[in-house]
Amino acid sequence: MTDASIVGIGATEFSKESGRSELRLACEAIRSALGDAGLEPSDVDGVVRFGMDTSDEIAVARELGMGDLRFFSRIGYGGGAACAIVQQAVLAVAGGAADVVVCYRAFNERSGHRFGQVSTGAVAAPSSAGVDNGWHYPFGIATPAATVAMVARRYLHEYGATSEDFGRIAVLDRKHAATNPNAWFYGKPITLAEHQESRMIADPLRLFDCCQETDGGIALVITSAERARDLAAPPVRIAAAAQGSGPDQYTMTSYYREDIAALPEMSVVGRQLWDSSGLRPEDMGAIVLYDHFTPYTLLQLEELGFCGRGEAPALVASGELELTGRWPLNPHGGQLGEAYLHGVNGIAEAVRQLRGTAVNQITDPGHVLVTAGTGVPTSGLILGAA
Amino acid sequence: MSEQGRNRAIDTEEWIRRRAEEIAAAGRSAPRQARDPVNTAMINNWTEAFSDADPRYAPGPDTVAPPGMIQAWTMAGLHGARATDDPLGHIIAALDEAGYTSIVATNSDQTYHRYLRVGERVSSATELTEVVGPKRTALGEGWFVTTKTRWTVEGEPVGEMRFRVLKFRPGSAGTDDVETGNHPDIIDARERSAGTMRPPVSKDTEFFWEGTKNAELRIQRFGTELRHPPGAMGREQPDAEPDWIRSTGKGTVYSYVVHHHPKVPGRATPFVVALVDLEEGVRMMGELIDVDPDTVHIGQQVEVVFLRVTDDLVLPAWRPRS
Numbered sequence: 001m002t003d004a005s006i007v008g009i010g011a012t013e014f015s016k017e018s019g020r021s022e023l024r025l026a027c028e029a030i031r032s033a034l035g036d037a038g039l040e041p042s043d044v045d046g047v048v049r050f051g052m053d054t055s056d057e058i059a060v061a062r063e064l065g066m067g068d069l070r071f072f073s074r075i076g077y078g079g080g081a082a083c084a085i086v087q088q089a090v091l092a093v094a095g096g097a098a099d100v101v102v103c104y105r106a107f108n109e110r111s112g113h114r115f116g117q118v119s120t121g122a123v124a125a126p127s128s129a130g131v132d133n134g135w136h137y138p139f140g141i142a143t144p145a146a147t148v149a150m151v152a153r154r155y156l157h158e159y160g161a162t163s164e165d166f167g168r169i170a171v172l173d174r175k176h177a178a179t180n181p182n183a184w185f186y187g188k189p190i191t192l193a194e195h196q197e198s199r200m201i202a203d204p205l206r207l208f209d210c211c212q213e214t215d216g217g218i219a220l221v222i223t224s225a226e227r228a229r230d231l232a233a234p235p236v237r238i239a240a241a242a243q244g245s246g247p248d249q250y251t252m253t254s255y256y257r258e259d260i261a262a263l264p265e266m267s268v269v270g271r272q273l274w275d276s277s278g279l280r281p282e283d284m285g286a287i288v289l290y291d292h293f294t295p296y297t298l299l300q301l302e303e304l305g306f307c308g309r310g311e312a313p314a315l316v317a318s319g320e321l322e323l324t325g326r327w328p329l330n331p332h333g334g335q336l337g338e339a340y341l342h343g344v345n346g347i348a349e350a351v352r353q354l355r356g357t358a359v360n361q362i363t364d365p366g367h368v369l370v371t372a373g374t375g376v377p378t379s380g381l382i383l384g385a386a
Numbered sequence: 387m388s389e390q391g392r393n394r395a396i397d398t399e400e401w402i403r404r405r406a407e408e409i410a411a412a413g414r415s416a417p418r419q420a421r422d423p424v425n426t427a428m429i430n431n432w433t434e435a436f437s438d439a440d441p442r443y444a445p446g447p448d449t450v451a452p453p454g455m456i457q458a459w460t461m462a463g464l465h466g467a468r469a470t471d472d473p474l475g476h477i478i479a480a481l482d483e484a485g486y487t488s489i490v491a492t493n494s495d496q497t498y499h500r501y502l503r504v505g506e507r508v509s510s511a512t513e514l515t516e517v518v519g520p521k522r523t524a525l526g527e528g529w530f531v532t533t534k535t536r537w538t539v540e541g542e543p544v545g546e547m548r549f550r551v552l553k554f555r556p557g558s559a560g561t562d563d564v565e566t567g568n569h570p571d572i573i574d575a576r577e578r579s580a581g582t583m584r585p586p587v588s589k590d591t592e593f594f595w596e597g598t599k600n601a602e603l604r605i606q607r608f609g610t611e612l613r614h615p616p617g618a619m620g621r622e623q624p625d626a627e628p629d630w631i632r633s634t635g636k637g638t639v640y641s642y643v644v645h646h647h648p649k650v651p652g653r654a655t656p657f658v659v660a661l662v663d664l665e666e667g668v669r670m671m672g673e674l675i676d677v678d679p680d681t682v683h684i685g686q687q688v689e690v691v692f693l694r695v696t697d698d699l700v701l702p703a704w705r706p707r708s
Contacts, residue, residue, distance in 0.1 A: 123584065126588040134707070135585070146643050255671065
C-alpha cells in the first residue's frame, strides 16, 4: 500500500476535432481535476507529464497560475507512461518532493498528429530509438497496427486462436461504451459478425481490432493519503504502482526474443503490483486493461495471471469479463469504445468505480487493476477504496 | 605497364595522398553564411515540388523548414563560387591535375539535429575526411573523396552531412571490384520503392548496410555471439571487438504481416513483411516478395534477395525457396 491517493479526476469532452490547442485541452482537464479535488492551482507543487505530450509543465503551470513548482518529471514510451506518471506522483509525495501533484495527457490525436499513420520522423536520427526503428520502418512495418500484427500472427499460430478471439474484446468494449454517454461510441455496440466483416488493416488485425483516435485532455490529482482525508472528493488509495521493461526490450518491436507471443514487460509490472500490495487477481473487482489493439488485451490477461498462457480466448468467451462476471473488463468501454487518451481515461474510470460514481457501476469492486500501453516499456496500478 | 610507367603511377598516387593529407590537415573551412535566412518562399517552393503537405511546413507563426532543405540554404547559387578554403574544391583540383577529371556523387548521408525556423541564418563549414584510391570501378579508375559538412546557427550545430564523390579517369572502366553501379545480385527496385524510409545508420550498424550494397547479408559477431539487430557491445563477451560474418541468407518464416492500410511510402499494398529465423540463429525482418499473400505461412522456407531502393541504399528482402 502506498501513502498516496488520487483525489481529483477531470477531462475535456472526447471528440474527433476539439478546435482548441493541445495546451488548452491540458489546462481545461487540469482545472477540472483540481475542481473535483477542491484544490486551487496554487496548491499544486508537482507536475508529471508524458514524454510525448506537447504541453510543457511550465506552460500549464503558467496558464493556470500554479506559482512555484518543486517537482516535475516526464515518462517516455508513449502509452506505456499512463500509470507510470501516477507512480512518479506517488514517489514524489512519499519522498517529500511535492505535496500535490498533477498528471495529465492532452492531444489532438485525431485532428492533429495521428499516431496510426506512418511516422517518418521515427527514423529521422541515429539515436538508439531511431536505429531500432530502422530495422522495421524501411521494411514496411511502419504503423502501430503493423507492429502488433506481427505478434498477433504468432499468437494465433502458437495457441490456435482465431480472429474471432480478438474480436470478442472489441465487442465487449463497444458493449460497455454503448451505455456510457461520455464514450465516442455511446449507443453504438458492434457484433462479432461486424468485427469479422470490418476491413483488414494489417492482417491478422482488422479495423475493429484497432482503437479509435481522439482529441481530448485528461488529468489526475495525487496527494498524500493524510491530506486526501480533508478534501472534497472521496479519495481513492493507490495500493500499488509499478513500471516494467523486459529482456531484449524494443518499442513495439520486441521481435528478437525467443517467444514473441508474450508481453514479458507486463509480467514485470504484474509481479511488482501483486507483491507490493499483497493482493491477487482474485481480489480485483474490475480490470481496466490497455486496449489500443485487441490481441494485446488477451496477452495481458495471461501475463497478469488472470489465466494461463494461451487461455485468454477461453476466459473472454466464458463471459467472466462482462459487467456481471468475475472480472468486469473496461466498464467504461476502454479506448476502443470510450476514447483513446493514451490509457489515462482508464485510470479515471477506476477512480469512478471505487467512488461508486461510474456509469456502468460494479457493486463494491474493492480493488481495480489498471494497465498502461502494451508492446512498449509499460506500467500499472492497483487502486482501492480508501 | 612498363617499369617507368609503374613508377610514375606510384609517384602520382603518393602525390595525391600527400595533397589529401595537407588539405585534411588544414581542417574545417571557415563558416560560410547562407545568402538568405530560412524563409517561407523557399519552403513553399520545396514542399510544392515534393508534394509535402506536412502542416509544420505550412506558413504560420511556428513554421519550420523541411530538414532535407538544409543543404539548399547554404548553396552558393547559380553564379556562386566555392570558398577559397573549401577542401572539396582543393582535392578536386588536385585530382583533376592527376588526370582523374570526371566526377560523380555517390553518397550523401545527412543528419539533422533539429528543425530550422523561419528567420534563422545557417552557416556551413566543410572538412576533408577521407581520400581512398585508386579503385577500379564500373565508371573507371578513380578515388573516393569523403567530406563532412557541418551546419550551424549562431554556433549551434543543427545538421551534418557525410558527402562522398568518385573522381575518376574517364574511359578507364574495369570489370571487377565494382564499387558503384549495379551489382548483378541486386534487383533494381528504385522505381517501385520511391519514397522508402531510410534506416538511420550508426557506427554500430554501418557494416550491415555496407554489406547489402555488395549483396552480402552480414550478421554482427562479438566473439562467439551472433547478434541481430546489431548492438553496441557484446552481451556475453563485453570486451569483444565487433565484427561480422556473412549469412547464407537462408531461413524460415517465424511470423509475418500482410499490410493493407494505411499506405506506406515505397510500397504498393497489400505487401508481406516477414520475420525470418536465419540458419545462423538470428532473426531478421524483410519484405517477402514474389509470393501470393494467401500462401504465406509460418515455417515457410525463404532466402535473401537484395533490392536497390536508391543509388546508395540496398535493403535485404526474402523470397520463397524451394
